[in-house]
Amino acid sequence: MTTALDLSAAAALLRAHARVLVACHEAPDGDALGSLVGLGLSLRNAGWDVVLWAPGDSPLPDDYRWLGLDEAKRLPPADASERLLVTVDCGSAERLGSDGPAxxxxxxxxxxxxxxxxxxxxxxxxxxxxxxxxxxILVLHLLRALDLPITLEVAEALYVGIVTDTGRFMYANASAESHRVAAELIELGVDPAQIFRRLYEGKPASRVQLQARILSSLELRLDGRLAVAYVTLADLDATNASEADAEGVIDALRSIAGVEVAALVGAPRSGEGRVHKCSLRSAQPHVDVARIAHAGGGGGHTLAAGFAVEGSAADVVVLIERELRGA
Ligand SMILES: [Mn+2]
Structure with a gap:
């Protein structure tokens, strides 16, 4: 497991660069976008020239629009090479998308x-x-190392990352630190009930309709150790929902008694041919889904990971079953 905490070097590098490009991973989640906006806003408030880059071409999730995502560029800016690049919540250069490594x-x-x-x-x-x-939380540590003020807007963005990545303080990573930092952000003015409403309420009916269709595809495999459900293009067309609307379904899969791994197999996007994406969640502390994701060429955390394979949805399931049998 990687630990390389060079906060003071990061702060020194930022102090030496007036122009910054802040970037998060493709298909960003709440933590990626909260980090992007929290760091970007804070640096800009303190005088840095900041460009935000959220790579990819599918629309950014509506749930997080209120963070102020409209200014985020989808392609690296023309002057990217002249800027200090700061990536957040991003495990590799490839996770920044096709322009990432360059x-x-x-x-x-x-x-x-x-x-x-x-x-x-x-x-x-x-x-x-x-x-x-x-x-x-790492963004917050960096802002503190730079001695920058945490405005309410910044605090809200940082809080979003904690709420979403800890599954609303329910996953194994909902540590004492996550609660302590959340409390600090609340003391800075964050209203948890308001953030809850912005993130999880007032959603279109199409989302629930999509989730109902996905849940009806549930398969229990390997004597119930593996729960799989599928998002198909027909589901997306019939409900007029987007792939991002499927978020949350996987928690229903992992809640089933006896399930060790929950898998949500995505529909291939236009232009991606037969590439099927798969999200994985571990339902048991001893099951490391990052290991399964690595076998499929992907990555992630012990309890939440993902991969994509060139092949059919059935090929995705074969791969997971092979890895899980060997576990
Ligand atoms: Mn994260």
């Missing part, structure tokens, strides 16, 4: 701020702590 290689300097155990330490300075519940 952008990392040509950046004037780089900082990698992350909590994935399989982080490749791809940057010049790596602040990687696999024991951190989320990336936004």
């Amino acid at each position: 952008t990392v290689a040509t950046a004037s300097a780089s900082i990698n701020l992350d909590h994935h155990g399989d982080n490749t330490c791809f940057a010049g300075v790596n602040v990687v702590d696999a024991n951190s519940p989320c990336a936004t």
